[in-house]
Amino acid sequence: MDPRSSKDDEIxxxxxxxxxxxRAFLVSLMPGRTDMEDVMQETSLVIWQKRDEFEPGTEFKAWMFSVARFRVMAYWRDQKRRRESAMPEELLNRLAEQAAEEGFEGIEKRSEFLGECIQSLRPEDRALVLRRHLAGAKPGQLAEEMGRTSNSVRVSLHxxxxxxxxCIRRRTHLAEGGAA
Structure with missing residues (x-):
């Protein structure tokens, strides 16, 4: 088998x-941003383009998160240029460092717990939070669809x-061996 093909398969x-x-790492650096999926796709593309820079046997996840961090920084710079809301670079760096300190496995585990916790919500609450955060629907739009006020939708989301x-804190505590 061609060594290049083998490395491509591994990547x-x-x-x-x-x-x-x-995805969990990007969500932690881009809270509430509906264009996080675009940054995720860009990150995957850059990883593919730079695949020759990855050394097999080294920590892929750390390398991937480094690439993602630079893509997120570029995203926030673009937002700033367009005079849209932008996250200060210092805050972005602190969030990325915190994620690294907590360990990438911790982010992955919390993401898993989030999925479990979302499933445990009442169906109407689950639908509301998924419409807001996955579909990117604005509270005003949700309020109109539901025949409610914007403020009541915001209160429900809060x-x-x-x-x-x-729920995530409780599951994390239990997973770390804490009492229920």
Missing amino acids: VQLLVKHQNAL RIRSILRH
Whole structure:
């Protein structure tokens, strides 16, 4: 087998294997941004373009997160140029460092817990939070669709996020060997 083809196959396998971790990492650096998926695709493309720079046997996930961090920095710079909301680079660096300190496995585990916690929500709460954060629907749009006020939708989303934070903290504590 061609060594180039073998390395390409390995990169594809590693990208697929760590896709959820990459998504969780990007969410931590781009909270609430609906264009996070675009940055994820750009990151995957850059990883593919720079695949020759990856040394087999080294930590792929750390290398992938480094590439992702630079893509996110470019995203926020573009936002700043367009005079749209932008995350200060210092804050972005702190978030990335915090994610690295907590360990990439911790991000992946919290992402898994988030999925479990979302499934445990009441169906109407689950639908609301998924419409807001996955589909990118604005509170005003959701309010109109649901026949509610924008403020009541915001209050519901705040309550649901609090429930999810509490659920993730509880599951993390239990996973670390804490008592229920």
